[in-house]
Structures are given as C-alpha cells and as structure tokens.
Amino acid sequence: MPLSYAIIGTGALGGFYGGLLARSGLEVHFLLHSDFEHVVKHGLRVDSKLGDFHLPSVHAYRSVGDMPQVDCVIVGLKSTQNHLLASLIPPLFRDDSTALVLQNGLHVEQATRDVVGPGRVAGGCCFLCSNKVGPGHIRHIDYGKIVFGPYRGLNDDEPGPSDERLQTIQRDLSGAGIECHLTNDLTTARWRKLMWNIPFNGLSVILDASTDVIMGDADSRNLARRVSEEVRQTACQCGSAIEPEFVDWVIDHTDEMVPYDSSMRLDFNHGRPIEVEAIYGNAMRHADRHHVETPILKTMYQQLKFLAAHR
Numbered sequence: 001m002p003l004s005y006a007i008i009g010t011g012a013l014g015g016f017y018g019g020l021l022a023r024s025g026l027e028v029h030f031l032l033h034s035d036f037e038h039v040v041k042h043g044l045r046v047d048s049k050l051g052d053f054h055l056p057s058v059h060a061y062r063s064v065g066d067m068p069q070v071d072c073v074i075v076g077l078k079s080t081q082n083h084l085l086a087s088l089i090p091p092l093f094r095d096d097s098t099a100l101v102l103q104n105g106l107h108v109e110q111a112t113r114d115v116v117g118p119g120r121v122a123g124g125c126c127f128l129c130s131n132k133v134g135p136g137h138i139r140h141i142d143y144g145k146i147v148f149g150p151y152r153g154l155n156d157d158e159p160g161p162s163d164e165r166l167q168t169i170q171r172d173l174s175g176a177g178i179e180c181h182l183t184n185d186l187t188t189a190r191w192r193k194l195m196w197n198i199p200f201n202g203l204s205v206i207l208d209a210s211t212d213v214i215m216g217d218a219d220s221r222n223l224a225r226r227v228s229e230e231v232r233q234t235a236c237q238c239g240s241a242i243e244p245e246f247v248d249w250v251i252d253h254t255d256e257m258v259p260y261d262s263s264m265r266l267d268f269n270h271g272r273p274i275e276v277e278a279i280y281g282n283a284m285r286h287a288d289r290h291h292v293e294t295p296i297l298k299t300m301y302q303q304l305k306f307l308a309a310h311r
Contacts, residue, residue, distance in 0.1 A: 002026050002172055003071035006092045010035065012130040012263070013102055014076025015138040017146075017178060019046045022055055024176035029059040029067050031088070036062045038135035048140035050177060064091045072169060075101045075112055078267070079278035082111040089115050098161045100148060100169060102126050104197055104263070105278030106190050106286055109151035118158040122166060123186050124148030125193040129260050142258045146173065149183040156187065191235035192242060195250050197279050199227035201264035202300045205274065205307060212259035225251055230296045234283070237292045268311065276304045
C-alpha cells in the first residue's frame with residue numbers, strides 16, 4: 001500500500017522529489033514558507049529534463065500544526081536549518097512514522113534521530129542538479145538518483161527502519177519516476193557522495209567558479225581530483241572501502257554534467273548560510289576519531305569558514 005508523505009523544505013530538492021511523488025498520485029503534503037501564497041494560488045511547477053509538469057493544486061501549508069500526520073517525513077531542508085527539526089517533525093509523526101533525510105554531508109541524520117529516536121530514520125544521498133528559480137518553480141537540470149538506507153547512529157549500532165518500510169518507500173519513489181536504490185551501508189554511500197561534494201561545493205566557493213570552469217582549467221581540475229582522492233583514502237581508512245576507479249567516475253561525470261552552480265555557491269552568493277559543518281566539519285571530525293590525517297579537507301574547511309564569516 002502506498003505511503004503518505006510530508007515534504008519539509010520545498011526547495012530545489014524537496015520541490016522536485018515531492019512534485020514527482022504528487023504527480024504520481026500519492027498523498028503528499030508540502031510545508032512552505034515564503035512561497036505559500038504563490039503555491040496556493042498557482043500550484044507547483046517543475047521544469048525537468050524528464051519532462052516539464054505543473055501541479056495546479058497541491059496540499060500546501062504554512063505551519064506544521066495544520067498538516068496531518070504521515071507515514072514518511074522527507075527532510076529536504078539544508079542542514080544549516082536542522083535546529084528547526086525539533087519543532088517541525090514531531091507534529092507529523094505517528095508511532096510508526098519514518099523520516100527520510102535527504103541532506104548533504106556525513107551523519108546529518110543524527111539531528112533527526114535526536115528528535116524522533118532510534119530506528120525511525122533513513123538517510124539518502126541525492127545525485128541531483130536542481131535549482132529553485134522562482135516561487136513554486138523548480139528547474140531540474142540533470143541526474144536525480146537517490147541511494148538511501150537505514151541510519152544506525154554515530155556508532156552504527158542502532159536498529160534502522162524495517163526492511164518492509166524502506167522497500168515500500170523505494171517502490172513509491174520508483175513509481176514516481178525517481179531512480180532509487182537501497183543500501184545497507186549508508187556511511188559508504190555518503191562517503192561516495194562526499195567525493196563529489198567536498199571538492200566541487202568547496203572549490204566553487206573558494207575559486208568562485210561553476211563546475212565547467214573548474215573542469216576547464218588544468219590546475220583546478222587536478223586540484224579537484226586530488227581532493228576527491230583524499231576523500232576516498234579517508235573513507236577507506238575509516239572503514240568504507242571505495243575502489244580507486246571511483247575518482248575517475250567523479251571526474252568523468254563532472255565533465256559530462258551540464259554547467260552547474262553548486263548549491264553551496266548559490267547559497268554563498270545569496271548571503272545564506274553554507275553547509276560547511278555537515279559536509280566538511282563532520283567528515284573531518286569522523287576522520288579525527290579514526291586518527292586519519294586530512295590536510296586538504298582541513299584546509300578547505302578553514303578557508304570556507306573564513307569566507308562565510310567575512311563575505
């Protein structure tokens with residue numbers, strides 16, 4: 001039986017995936033802030049390489065207090081807003097509800113787990129190029145795959161959601177046209193995503209350049225490869241085996257990508273908080289706990305902290 005969903009964070013990510021779920025006929029409830037009036041009046045619009053669509057009427061809310069409890073809460077907020085989760089998630093949760101955290105970084109699920117308790121949280125890595133270009137208007141540029149699995153806590157020793165619940169979420173996502181895969185090793189999946197996020201989010205801000213500019217210059221291209229390789233080696237030393245060839249995959253797919261401004265660069269240029277701690281700080285601290293040296297990662301972390309504080 002299909003599940004009911006709530007989207008917390010109807011932006012470039014939540015608006016895209018939530019829109020696809022709603023288009024497929026599932027019950028989806030959207031929490032909105034500045035876009036609320038526009039979406040109530042005009043609906044949700046998604047321009048996508050998979051096919052443009054417009055939902056003239058969606059379940060839109062300004063407050064979680066007005067929303068019904070659901071089977072699955074999809075957390076699409078930026079991790080810089082995780083301090084809001086304690087007020088946003090509990091009103092939507094029943095005893096058997098699950099949270100699916102679709103955020104960048106390592107162990108970003110912990111903030112949600114602290115709110116709802118163990119055994120109720122899954123995490124997902126989204127390989128997605130998507131931007132919010134106007135009120136209630138999402139532009140999907142490329143990719144869209146989700147790899148998700150149970151979150152078992154900082155020490156990987158807690159139960160996750162049931163296999164049945166995760167398989168139902170996968171069926172719902174697949175039925176909505178979203179490529180998705182289940183994994184029993186969420187930590188390794190997150191490290192693989194960080195092999196792109198750490199070099200390209202950070203360098204896009206530090207160098208003030210989009211992906212095509214970074215890849216088109218020999219020096220920045222080589223730097224991106226070195227950063228991705230350090231992340232891979234760090235993951236391996238922390239217990240997540242990733243094959244050396246995956247660095248080539250990261251570089252090759254960035255070459256093939258439509259020219260793209262990373263979410264971190266967009267946030268930085270618009271004066272919004274950037275996800276330094278979730279993407280860099282958490283990975284750095286995880287490596288420190290395993291006594292792994294990360295010289296490039298630490299350098300980028302310090303540069304980004306400075307830029308965020310002094311822009």
